[in-house]
Amino acid sequence: MTLHIVGDLQGCYQEFQDLLEVLAFDDSDDELWVAGDIVNRGPGSLECLRAVYQRRDRIKVILGNHDLHLLAVAHGHGRLKKNDTLAPILEAPDRTELIDWLRRQPVMRVDRAYGVAMVHAGLLPSWSVAEAERLAREVEAVLGGDQVDAFLSQMYGNTPARYTDTLTGMERIRAIVNVMTRMRFIDEDGTLDFAAKEGLSSAPDGFKPWFQFPRTVEDLPIAFGHWAALEGRTPESAIRCWALDTGCVWRGTLTALTLPDATLTSVPSRQ
Numbered sequence: 001m002t003l004h005i006v007g008d009l010q011g012c013y014q015e016f017q018d019l020l021e022v023l024a025f026d027d028s029d030d031e032l033w034v035a036g037d038i039v040n041r042g043p044g045s046l047e048c049l050r051a052v053y054q055r056r057d058r059i060k061v062i063l064g065n066h067d068l069h070l071l072a073v074a075h076g077h078g079r080l081k082k083n084d085t086l087a088p089i090l091e092a093p094d095r096t097e098l099i100d101w102l103r104r105q106p107v108m109r110v111d112r113a114y115g116v117a118m119v120h121a122g123l124l125p126s127w128s129v130a131e132a133e134r135l136a137r138e139v140e141a142v143l144g145g146d147q148v149d150a151f152l153s154q155m156y157g158n159t160p161a162r163y164t165d166t167l168t169g170m171e172r173i174r175a176i177v178n179v180m181t182r183m184r185f186i187d188e189d190g191t192l193d194f195a196a197k198e199g200l201s202s203a204p205d206g207f208k209p210w211f212q213f214p215r216t217v218e219d220l221p222i223a224f225g226h227w228a229a230l231e232g233r234t235p236e237s238a239i240r241c242w243a244l245d246t247g248c249v250w251r252g253t254l255t256a257l258t259l260p261d262a263t264l265t266s267v268p269s270r271q
Contacts, residue, residue, distance in 0.1 A: 002030045003114050003259045007232075007244030008037035008225040010066065011085050013044025015254040016051065018267040023256060027058045032256075033109060035225035035244050036064025036120030036181065039086060042249045042271065046088040049098055056101070063107050063143075064120040064226060065181040068155060071143070074099045077152040104144040107180050108136035110220065114259045117219075121183040121226040124163065124190050125213040125239070129220050135176045142173050162191040184227055186210050199229040211238040223257055232264075 004023055009016055025032060038052060038061055039045035052059045063071075070086050072078035074095070080086060089095060109118045110133060117129045119136075127135070142151045154170045155177065163175040178192060185193040185207040196202045200209060211222075211234055221240035228247035232255055246266060248254040253266040 003111065003116075004030060004032045005116070005118055005223045005242075005244060005257045005259070006032060006034050007246055007255050008064065008228070008248070009034060009039070009042070009048045009254070010037050010249040011039050011042025011045035011048055012248045012254055012269065012271070013042070013047035013051065014270050015248050015267055016044075016048060018270075019254050019256055019265070022265060022267055023258070027055065030058065032059045033118055033223075034059065034061045035118055035223060036062045036107075037066040037225060037245075038064070039070055039089065040066035040084055043085060045085045046092055049089060049102070050094070053098055053101055060109060061105050062109055062118060062120055063102070063105055063181065067102060067105075068152075068177065068181060071099065071103050071148075072152045072155055075149055075152050077149065078156065103148060104140075106136060107139050107177070108132060112220070115220055116223055116259060117221070118223045120181045120224060121179070122210045122224050122241075123222060124179055124183075124186070125210065125215045126190060128217040132180075136180065139173055139176050139180070158192075158194045161194070162189060181226070183210055186213070188213070197229065199231075200235070202229075209234075209238070211241050213239075215239050228252065232266075 038048050052061050123132045151170055151173055160175050167175055183192050185196050185203050187206050193204050193207050196204055223242045225245035228245045230243045232243050232246040234243050242257050244255050246253045246255040248269045251269045251271050253268055255266040
């Protein structure tokens with residue numbers, strides 16, 4: 001079996017179909033992972049969400065920050081922003097089915113047979129993959145359970161900016177979510193900067209991309225999305241990782257990593 005890992009779709013449905021065709025994706029032999037941000041900003045958010053839901057036996061997803069934003073709005077704890085393309089989902093006849101399925105999706109996936117971990121934004125260098133998996137399960141228990149509204153009502157926010165294991169309650173869950181779905185630059189203590197969103201040169205003083213800090217535990221390589229300004233490139237000094245958000249919604253490309261050969265395939269944006 002072949003595993004394909006695709007960067008942020010962000011509602012780029014036609015490009016998603018183009019990529020599946022180029023990959024010759026076969027439901028009977030292949031599996032495909034999407035690295036979060038299935039929806040938003042592109043014109044086909046509803047179509048993308050339906051596509052991954054309808055083929056959920058072979059297409060696996062994780063939640064990105066835009067997917068969590070959709071959940072918050074759908075549950076009445078957030079507002080649509082000017083450039084959001086989520087209204088068709090919220091108005092769809094199958095809205096309830098799609099939203100209920102989406103909130104039960106993980107924030108991290110690991111396949112040790114293929115030797116890869118996938119998360120939307122990244123992992124703190126101090127976390128082993130096993131520890132990150134345990135933290136991810138904490139988030140998923142909240143989103144998939146009775147505390148979903150309690151969390152979504154408190155999800156937005158930049159504090160605490162640093163995860164520590166002494167955090168409790170919704171602050172703990174928000175800190176884990178911010179690392180896994182929003183992180184770009186951190187300092188040596190693992191404090192997140194939320195303002196800088198451009199390329200590597202935009203790092204604030206004392207901060208570096210999370211993947212340029214040495215990992216405490218030598219572990220699986222990480223496939224991630226979220227950071228379109230990287231254009232799929234990380235410096236040679238980076239830990240083992242693949243940056244897969246190549247900015248399809250911003251007129252870039254939609255990219256897939258194929259394992260076990262570690263080949264990259266891209267299709268151009270139609271935006």
